[in-house]
Amino acid sequence: MTPPKFSARAELDRLTRYNSGLTLDDVAARAKGHPIAKLGSNENPHPVSAAITTAMAEAIARPNIYPDPSARVLADEIARQTGAAAERVILGDGSEDLLNVLARAVLNPGDEVVTLFPSFPLHEDYATMMGATVTRIGLTPDRRIDMDALLAAAARPVRLTLIANPMNPAGLWLGPDELAALLAAQHPDSLLCLDEAYVEYAAGPDYASGAERLAGHDKPLLILRTFSKAYGLAGLRIGYGMSNSDDVIAAMNLVRTPFNTNAVAQAAALAAMTHTEDMARAVAATLAERARMEQALAALGLRVLPSKGNFLFVDCGQPSAGVADRLIDCGVIVKPWKQDGFETFLRVSVGLDWENDQFLEAMARIV
Template structure:
């Protein structure tokens, strides 16, 4: 006689709760903390354009009504912004929601997912939840993406190729030539998803141009890529809307678009988020300013961390990946007593690494002073 069925699906046994980090209030309540530098979640310290805040206030009177489930006004703005067919966009409660929707739409038990490592944990977790198996392509000893290994892995008939460019947490990236190589190598039956959450930090220059000197988005390749391709973007980072949770997908495949619509919840983006993102699109100057601040802080922090004798990987995100040379968990815990929040990385093989976001200059000063004391 068999016993009762397990309460939870067996796939969940491989997962750990997502490390969302501590809140400002939690750290501020610690004894002796007078100021908090929140550098653990890659947020934009400047927030959105003032016009966005005004639009949210105006829209707040309408929160008693369900939002447009299709987000038509925002999608029209996105289509105009990108010069693409509005029928090939999908909205999500942040781009992480779209990762879950994509997994539900396309992954089956036993399917293979190729991803870069170390990774944004939800790239792996949603795949594992659906019973898929992972193939991780790690960094080289020099801390670069292992391009030959990636090319060999994606050339096989895997179900899904999913990685971030620039990578999170490592910050490293594929340039235009390498990205074209990877997309050309992808097996024709494979689905490809490029998570470009940090696209603006990698591409927007002080003059507002949309390509950095050594980074390229997959967006110009959407039309020419022969297989199904999805690009994910978010308003949570450079656009300063992390608290509203709004992201979007662009695809070259009507079937994938239909899959997103079938697998998502009907009202997965709220009315304030839709309004805020729509207004943000017409005020890109706020993004240019945010990227300029992040770039200055990224370079300043990297120089200071190198002077402390720490290894820092090059980054095109609004964060740095730093090897403390000792377990990073206790370092991050000690920094909390100085009011500094960073993220110790917990994936296998990276226990001495932490990810630190680029905040304001005072945040950076507080972090550097506290880290010097902790390491001493």
């Protein structure tokens, strides 16, 4: 029987399915007995603390009860640690869910969204889904954020300026002066959203989080964060947003699903925020390995962009899809970048030391 035809929304014709990366099972047959180094999804490879697994076990013992739809205990803890107002904290099924919620809450057909490029694809896809147009702010010829272009775009009455800081996949970031300039340039009729998924890896005097400016900023600002990266809860899907605008949070609450964070994820996230020793050790190990990997790749003659994330953006000097495919035979998963102008780049996550060694040894043979 021929499957029946059905026409979806016209905007979807401009989208491609999000590339979620390869799983361990996807590459097991080709790895030829190699241990598999999964370095394609920017996960935290270190184990979580016992406090988190205990909290998860206690929460899962009550599967018949709906979770708190506002995650009030967790929101209060987020507010306590960040300085945000608890009533302006919103939880989501990962921060990428909140990107979807944001698009549905604020974007109309024909609206303009400004974002950095190369980008996290969902920054563009959800805007396109809503019929908005996307303006890309690319990198300069020496592979830096084009601040002049970003400030000029943000100063216009665009509907939404949505940027990752640090950037995914490039790893680049706004310094304190650059963030201050962006906040000052922001048009008062525009919403500025800072996606800070990798903020825990970005500490240092040359980086500033938008959370530090939230309370004193006089224009609409939204900050998104996740428990998927440094906190190691990618499998549970939970993230959060913070705003200085009651209107932004109210709009997002209207369009999100009522129970968009499950009870186990809420319990794990609360335990993660209140037992941070293991997370801090994992971040420190990642930063040390990131520096080692950057030096080793540079020694191979490869250009590596500076990074404040738990990943590196590497110019292979040849199509990265082919490099990534050959790495699979060595038991290594990375993410070749396919956006226009960056087809020779791959993004590699910083894993455990043995995973990073396996990647570096394979790259030395391939390139």
